[in-house]
Amino acid sequence: MPITLEKVPGQEEKVILSMGPQHPSTHGVLRLVLELDGETIERCVFDIGYLHTGFEKSFESKTYSQGITLTDRMDYLAPLSNNLGFCLAAEKLLDLEIPPRAQFIRVLLTELTRIQSHLVWLGTHAIDIGAMSVFLYCFREREEVLKIFEMVSGQRMMTSYFRIGGLALEPPLGWLKRVEKFVKKFPERIDEYEALLTRNPIWLRRTVGIGTLTAEQALALSVSGPSLRGSGVKWDIRKSQPYSGYERFDFDIPTRPEGDVYARYLVRIEEMRQSLRIIRQAMEGMPEGPVKANAPHIVLPERESMKTSIEALIYHFKIVTEGFHPPIGEVYQTIESPRGELGFYMVSDGSPRPFRCHVRAPSLANLQALATMVQGRLIADVVACIGSIDIVLGEVDR
Amino acid sequence: MPSNLESDQVLEKLREFAPEAIEGTQIFRKELTIWLAPANLLRVCEFLRDHPALSFTYLSDVTALDHYPEEPRFETVYHLYSIGMNQRLRLKVRLPGNSPRVSSVVPIWPGANVFEREVFDLFGIVFEGHPFLERMLLPEDWEGHPLRKDYPTEGYR
Numbered sequence: 001m002p003i004t005l006e007k008v009p010g011q012e013e014k015v016i017l018s019m020g021p022q023h024p025s026t027h028g029v030l031r032l033v034l035e036l037d038g039e040t041i042e043r044c045v046f047d048i049g050y051l052h053t054g055f056e057k058s059f060e061s062k063t064y065s066q067g068i069t070l071t072d073r074m075d076y077l078a079p080l081s082n083n084l085g086f087c088l089a090a091e092k093l094l095d096l097e098i099p100p101r102a103q104f105i106r107v108l109l110t111e112l113t114r115i116q117s118h119l120v121w122l123g124t125h126a127i128d129i130g131a132m133s134v135f136l137y138c139f140r141e142r143e144e145v146l147k148i149f150e151m152v153s154g155q156r157m158m159t160s161y162f163r164i165g166g167l168a169l170e171p172p173l174g175w176l177k178r179v180e181k182f183v184k185k186f187p188e189r190i191d192e193y194e195a196l197l198t199r200n201p202i203w204l205r206r207t208v209g210i211g212t213l214t215a216e217q218a219l220a221l222s223v224s225g226p227s228l229r230g231s232g233v234k235w236d237i238r239k240s241q242p243y244s245g246y247e248r249f250d251f252d253i254p255t256r257p258e259g260d261v262y263a264r265y266l267v268r269i270e271e272m273r274q275s276l277r278i279i280r281q282a283m284e285g286m287p288e289g290p291v292k293a294n295a296p297h298i299v300l301p302e303r304e305s306m307k308t309s310i311e312a313l314i315y316h317f318k319i320v321t322e323g324f325h326p327p328i329g330e331v332y333q334t335i336e337s338p339r340g341e342l343g344f345y346m347v348s349d350g351s352p353r354p355f356r357c358h359v360r361a362p363s364l365a366n367l368q369a370l371a372t373m374v375q376g377r378l379i380a381d382v383v384a385c386i387g388s389i390d391i392v393l394g395e396v397d398r
Numbered sequence: 399m400p401s402n403l404e405s406d407q408v409l410e411k412l413r414e415f416a417p418e419a420i421e422g423t424q425i426f427r428k429e430l431t432i433w434l435a436p437a438n439l440l441r442v443c444e445f446l447r448d449h450p451a452l453s454f455t456y457l458s459d460v461t462a463l464d465h466y467p468e469e470p471r472f473e474t475v476y477h478l479y480s481i482g483m484n485q486r487l488r489l490k491v492r493l494p495g496n497s498p499r500v501s502s503v504v505p506i507w508p509g510a511n512v513f514e515r516e517v518f519d520l521f522g523i524v525f526e527g528h529p530f531l532e533r534m535l536l537p538e539d540w541e542g543h544p545l546r547k548d549y550p551t552e553g554y555r
Contacts, residue, residue, distance in 0.1 A: 049535040056520075057544055061551060092427055219481075222457050222509025233481070240484050329426040332477050332488060334458070343459055343477065360459040360477070364512055397535055
């Protein structure tokens with residue numbers, strides 16, 4: 001057994017319970033080692049690494065464009081957010097200006113990703129606590145979002161749709177109609193989930209006052225995202241350090257002061273509503289124009305121009321065989337992913353491959369708060385707490 | 399967007415507090431990097447966290463770089479964020495290739511715990527004073543540190 005809890009000398013022996021890695025409520029392969037006094041948790045240690053794939057090492061042997069495909073596979077519930085973080089970091093390194101249409105489409109799709117990710121969270125969180133039907137409803141709506149992703153990028157989950165310098169290609173005609181259909185229907189669907197849960201006495205008994213985390217504790221433990229806002233800290237990177245044109249959109253940051261499982265639930269529900277607001281604004285104000293930056297040495301040329309222009313053909317050959325050379329330097333680009341502060345620390349040594357590309361995974365930092373949350377609580381509360389911090393093990397282990 | 403004015407303010411305050419701790423500075427794409435002497439790391443971090451005008455209370459990230467075969471080989475990298483100032487700051491500490499050791503910042507920011515464990519696991523940098531410095535992502539009997547530049551990426555060991 002890799003991680004165990006050592007016996008405290010002079011203390012009577014406690015029961016050590018190993019929970020996971022195959023436990024269904026651990027959302028993947030998280031193993032917890034719990035020290036119990038009766039059913040009360042005295043200590044909690046996590047054991048991770050079951051999904052470690054060495055993405056950060058792989059980045060170093062891939063060109064910047066190739067690296068995008070790895071980002072999908074880290075946080076597999078929010079692939080487009082990860083694409084965006086990686087592309088923004090590379091674009092910051094290159095000092096590249098992105099056309100407004102591409103920025104709007106990026107915002108629209110990442111907000112759809114947030115809704116989609118929160119739907120999976122809500123469904124699984126509810127099923128963990130015992131509310132079966134919410135799960136089925138959430139996945140019904142998530143399917144709609146995935147169909148939009150498939151329409152736009154050709155893939156349901158591993159989209160790789162955002163590229164350095166813009167988008168992979170112009171979205172197909174009629175895609176906005178599909179988004180509109182979803183946006184029209186979705187508000188009443190959120191009401192439906194809330195009707196099932198928000199005032200449900202069993203749900204309240206299982207979530208109110210459980211897994212409390214104060215704002216000071218959360219900040220000290222580097223918690224971010226909805227888990228931090230559920231503790232009353234009003235910090236959202238979309239507002240504080242806007243990227244991809246978020247400063248042009250009008251939306252609120254939902255917070256709750258309680259810091260318990262129920263507060264984090266309410267924050268995420270409200271975030272879905274706010275995401276809808278952003279999507280509506282993006283649809284209304286969608287500008288016309290190109291979806292790729294005018295940077296022929298970085299962005300692949302159009303198929304048509306390759307057949308007619310020798311320069312386009314040369315650039316295509318150069319980008320595909322060699323890649324491009326960003327200036328020597330380092331950047332740390334953060335975005336507000338559905339789970340919190342997703343940061344890409346990218347170091348360039350002037351070669352076509354990143355010298356180092358480190359991912360600051362919000363799930364990993366948020367996981368640290370679990371021990372504080374479950375201290376002195378019952379085993380059943382652990383399940384509620386894991387659900388409420390919304391971790392994705394693919395991102396924790398990378 | 400952090401303005402240069404705020405970066406200047408951070409630097410100015412730090413120069414007043416501990417001029418001997420600063421080994422170098424750089425601003426690239428409006429991001430401020432400060433190189434610190436390893437011996438002064440904890441003192442400076444505490445100052446940055448507790449100074450009321452700076453209040454870098456949030457530790458975003460800890461990671462490292464390997465400059466093999468150059469010396470000093472390693473750098474640990476700290477990304478701080480001040481919610482009050484809405485300002486980010488990058489601290490770096492240069493470490494030798496031969497048994498790299500640096501003080502842990504866990505006493506200042508408890509959130510550094512997992513990030514430092516990850517760096518220990520993948521780079522082999524030892525954080526002195528860390529409460530639980532064990533391998534985290536790799537099995538406990540793993541040999542070597544994969545994110546080092548001299549770690550083979552293909553073939554048999």
